[in-house]
Amino acid sequence: MAGPGPAALDAPVLHLRGTVVRGDEDEAGQAWVVGGRITYARPAAPVDAVLEGWVLPGLVDVHCHIGLAADGAVDRATARAQAEADRDSGVLLVRDAGSPADTSWVHAEDDLPRLVRAGHHLARPRRYLRHYARELDSVADLPAAVAEEARRGDGWVKLVADWIDRDLGPEGDLRPLWPREVLVEAVAAAHAEGARVTAHTFATESLDDLLDAGVDGLEHATGADAGHIARMAATGVPVTATLLQVAQFERIAAQGEARYPRFAARMRAMHARRYQHVRDLHDAGVRVLVGTDAGGTLGHGLVVQEMAEMVRAGLPPAEVVAAASWRTRAWLGAPSLDEGDPADLVVLPADPRVDVGVLGAPTAVVLRGRRVR
Numbered sequence: 001m002a003g004p005g006p007a008a009l010d011a012p013v014l015h016l017r018g019t020v021v022r023g024d025e026d027e028a029g030q031a032w033v034v035g036g037r038i039t040y041a042r043p044a045a046p047v048d049a050v051l052e053g054w055v056l057p058g059l060v061d062v063h064c065h066i067g068l069a070a071d072g073a074v075d076r077a078t079a080r081a082q083a084e085a086d087r088d089s090g091v092l093l094v095r096d097a098g099s100p101a102d103t104s105w106v107h108a109e110d111d112l113p114r115l116v117r118a119g120h121h122l123a124r125p126r127r128y129l130r131h132y133a134r135e136l137d138s139v140a141d142l143p144a145a146v147a148e149e150a151r152r153g154d155g156w157v158k159l160v161a162d163w164i165d166r167d168l169g170p171e172g173d174l175r176p177l178w179p180r181e182v183l184v185e186a187v188a189a190a191h192a193e194g195a196r197v198t199a200h201t202f203a204t205e206s207l208d209d210l211l212d213a214g215v216d217g218l219e220h221a222t223g224a225d226a227g228h229i230a231r232m233a234a235t236g237v238p239v240t241a242t243l244l245q246v247a248q249f250e251r252i253a254a255q256g257e258a259r260y261p262r263f264a265a266r267m268r269a270m271h272a273r274r275y276q277h278v279r280d281l282h283d284a285g286v287r288v289l290v291g292t293d294a295g296g297t298l299g300h301g302l303v304v305q306e307m308a309e310m311v312r313a314g315l316p317p318a319e320v321v322a323a324a325s326w327r328t329r330a331w332l333g334a335p336s337l338d339e340g341d342p343a344d345l346v347v348l349p350a351d352p353r354v355d356v357g358v359l360g361a362p363t364a365v366v367l368r369g370r371r372v373r
């Protein structure tokens, strides 16, 4: 992950006062930002501004599609506006979950969040939302395509593991896209390139194959049963809850009701169980990640709403805040607020581990040592 650029040389000196949260049970009473970086040593240079409150490492959204909107890829100005909305919500690190647009230019923009790209998500024709994914005609092409996307991205590859199969007519329902042996080979191909794999999955039927293949993350995973959850806990495979997305399942069910009643019934049941599902994951010890799924049908900048949904589901606010900040930064290999780390942080008027709602009105958002809000 790149540090501050040359612009940091004339960056302001900031004094952070209050509670600087660096990690679980790791706090400091004050810190400074000098040259775009955190220091706990009082600088000789005069302070340009004092920011007071609860200081947290910048928020992380691990399921966010910069460069994608309802109809597919967007132009650069639109992608920039998406990234700005994420940034202004306190999200200073994004792992995208697949984008049809090449957003590698974001890396050079000092005022936009740091971005970990997953390349173009991989699916099959007619087996995902139109214009979103790279569609492979033959399932046998998956391992080679995964290797290509791994080289194109920033260490992640995104697979679409299941979707409605409309060719089944009135029996149309969620079905896996890839045979087990292809998944095994595809995940191995990503790992050989040094990339990790995460998979979109709503269905129950995909999960054992994905876990057998050794995926590094699961998106939604609404079809998980107790056995799958135990496997995730044992192997440390995290799940991005995307509760704002799952909240739409009722509407999706209503749209599909007439033609695909089985599919509609399944989506409706998962919608009804969504809070219990996230509680079950958490109670079993599965790492539950914060992801808004912004960029398809959902807007950008909704991280606080997603966190509020996770709290509504019954997760402790302190766990949700840790997942949205330092713990997931560590999991992605990104810095937090240790000595010398880039100053990517939010300043809040109260402790969000008591009430995540305070994240909705930050006192300041500092990116690469500069105040952006």
Ligand SMILES: [Zn+2]
Residues within 6 Å of the ligand: 063, 065, 097, 293, 296
């Ligand atoms: Zn998504």
